[in-house]
Amino acid sequence: MLDITLTVDGVTRPLAVDPRTTLLDALRERLDVTAPKKGCDHGQCGACTVLVDGRRVLSCLTLAVQQDGAQVTTAAGLGEGDGLHPLAEAFLDHDALQCGYCTPGQLCSAVGMLDEAGRGHASHATADVAAVPTLTDEEIRERMSGNLCRCGAYANIVSAIREVAS
Amino acid sequence: MSTPAMAYERATDVDAAVAAVAGRPGARFLAGGTNLVDHLKLGLLDPDLLVDVTRLPLREIEDVPGGGLRIGAGVTNADLAADPRVRASYPVLAEALLAGASGQLRNVATTGGNLLQRTRCPYFQDVTMACGKRDPGAGCSAIGGVTRGHAILGASEHCIATHPSDMAVGLAALDATVETAGPGGGRTLPLTELHRLPGDEPERDTVLEHGELIVAVTLPPPSPTARSAYRKVRDRASYAFALVSVAAAVDVRDGVLHDVRIALGGVAPKPWRAEQAEAVLRGAVPTAARLGEAADAELAAATAQGENAFKIPLARATIVAVLRDLLTEELA
Numbered sequence: 001m002l003d004i005t006l007t008v009d010g011v012t013r014p015l016a017v018d019p020r021t022t023l024l025d026a027l028r029e030r031l032d033v034t035a036p037k038k039g040c041d042h043g044q045c046g047a048c049t050v051l052v053d054g055r056r057v058l059s060c061l062t063l064a065v066q067q068d069g070a071q072v073t074t075a076a077g078l079g080e081g082d083g084l085h086p087l088a089e090a091f092l093d094h095d096a097l098q099c100g101y102c103t104p105g106q107l108c109s110a111v112g113m114l115d116e117a118g119r120g121h122a123s124h125a126t127a128d129v130a131a132v133p134t135l136t137d138e139e140i141r142e143r144m145s146g147n148l149c150r151c152g153a154y155a156n157i158v159s160a161i162r163e164v165a166s
Numbered sequence: 167m168s169t170p171a172m173a174y175e176r177a178t179d180v181d182a183a184v185a186a187v188a189g190r191p192g193a194r195f196l197a198g199g200t201n202l203v204d205h206l207k208l209g210l211l212d213p214d215l216l217v218d219v220t221r222l223p224l225r226e227i228e229d230v231p232g233g234g235l236r237i238g239a240g241v242t243n244a245d246l247a248a249d250p251r252v253r254a255s256y257p258v259l260a261e262a263l264l265a266g267a268s269g270q271l272r273n274v275a276t277t278g279g280n281l282l283q284r285t286r287c288p289y290f291q292d293v294t295m296a297c298g299k300r301d302p303g304a305g306c307s308a309i310g311g312v313t314r315g316h317a318i319l320g321a322s323e324h325c326i327a328t329h330p331s332d333m334a335v336g337l338a339a340l341d342a343t344v345e346t347a348g349p350g351g352g353r354t355l356p357l358t359e360l361h362r363l364p365g366d367e368p369e370r371d372t373v374l375e376h377g378e379l380i381v382a383v384t385l386p387p388p389s390p391t392a393r394s395a396y397r398k399v400r401d402r403a404s405y406a407f408a409l410v411s412v413a414a415a416v417d418v419r420d421g422v423l424h425d426v427r428i429a430l431g432g433v434a435p436k437p438w439r440a441e442q443a444e445a446v447l448r449g450a451v452p453t454a455a456r457l458g459e460a461a462d463a464e465l466a467a468a469t470a471q472g473e474n475a476f477k478i479p480l481a482r483a484t485i486v487a488v489l490r491d492l493l494t495e496e497l498a
Binding site (some may be wrong): 002019020022023041042043046047049056057058060061062063065066068107109112116120123124128129130133141142143145146147149151 | 172173174176196198199200205207216218220242244247248252254257261262264265266268269270271272275300403404405
């Protein structure tokens with residue numbers, strides 16, 4: 001077992017982990033932080049997405065020991081105090097979910113994605129990768145393609161993100 | 167069944183990382199982990215030591231004196247795709263990176279790790295299937311099986327898996343070189359010589375020795391008159407591996423193809439430099455007919471595995487389409 005420290009949603013959480021433990025399992029099984037969800041556990045669905053030092057990552061495909069010292073933000077820690085993050089409000093306003101299982105991952109992914117877009121990063125949907133892209137619906141869909149929604153709430157997820165982006 | 171213990175070390179310098187892995191047959195380097203961690207879960211890999219190389223000072227993208235870029239092996243796919251120099255001067259690389267995986271994965275996956283990721287052949291990833299890439303000498307379950315995603319070029323009777331990287335296909339078209347550190351010292355080799363064809367040793371994806379670590383990838387200076395692009399054809403619009411992909415760079419001077427470089431993805435066990443097609447085009451005046459002849463020359467050696475026969479005409483059409491788009495003015 002190795003001693004590591006994670007700061008999860010602003011709270012410092014020291015713990016000892018087996019090196020094989022993923023960040024997702026450390027959060028859910030060891031620290032009782034259940035906002036990130038285990039969908040496929042193979043990096044194919046995006047339900048486990050969290051922000052590590054502000055960047056969106058799949059917590060199922062990174063080992064907890066590798067994230068020693070990191071600031072981890074889950075969907076539960078996105079808002080200020082007890083308030084909801086504007087994206088979470090927008091998801092409610094736009095009916096951007098049905099069962100909700102993918103939603104924490106969608107929210108963390110969208111926060112990270114808007115930050116990337118705000119810094120002018122291109123995407124596969126950007127016609128000229130040298131230019132600063134405009135966040136069209138096509139751009140939002142492409143940049144969110146790593147988050148699957150089995151309920152098929154994609155149209156409303158796009159409209160919720162579009163509202164916060166603009 | 168108990169899981170054997172696995173140790174973890176965080177490397178602080180390159181030499182120590184190399185020594186730690188080289189001295190232990192069961193040790194592996196760990197970079198972003200997006201493929202390796204999955205392999206631990208799938209039971210494909212059972213290392214007794216992981217040496218984490220993500221905190222090594224290999225995360226810079228430096229200008230090379232005289233032109234070109236030296237990309238540290240630890241630079242993430244996201245950071246590389248976002249670099250203004252890559253976006254402006256090496257669009258084929260930015261486009262290839264952005265065609266791969268998802269935003270979350272690109273934030274973690276590294277340049278070195280991307281090159282060393284392993285095939286997504288479903289038979290390789292399923293430990294209940296015989297696979298010579300996983301178990302040397304075990305044969306190939308894919309041959310005669312579900313072969314829709316498999317290779318049409320460079321395969322052998324021992325393995326028909328494809329290399330999954332998009333980035334590597336872009337790098338192959340750019341004449342990139344790979345720099346390593348190893349137990350016997352470092353070396354620099356062309357990216358196109360990093361990966362090897364399966365032959366009768368499908369377990370060896372690359373020419374690297376155990377303990378040899380990729381430390382950087384270098385791009386030569388961009389030609390000011392070159393144009394480049396990457397096109398990926400896949401089963402869905404995003405977040406899927408390539409059925410066929412094409413990276414191409416053309417440099418037209420005085421109406422003649424002064425230089426042309428073409429690499430193919432999704433069709434071979436390695437990023438496939440299309441030298442036969444290039445030979446048809448280099449020095450030629452580009453015409454629609456000649457683009458087709460070039461593609462045919464490359465694909466003359468293509469062999470279908472049954473279900474993947476569609477890849478041969480798809481590769482032909484994609485090669486022609488990418489070149490046509492890059493040569494719109496000349497073909498008008």
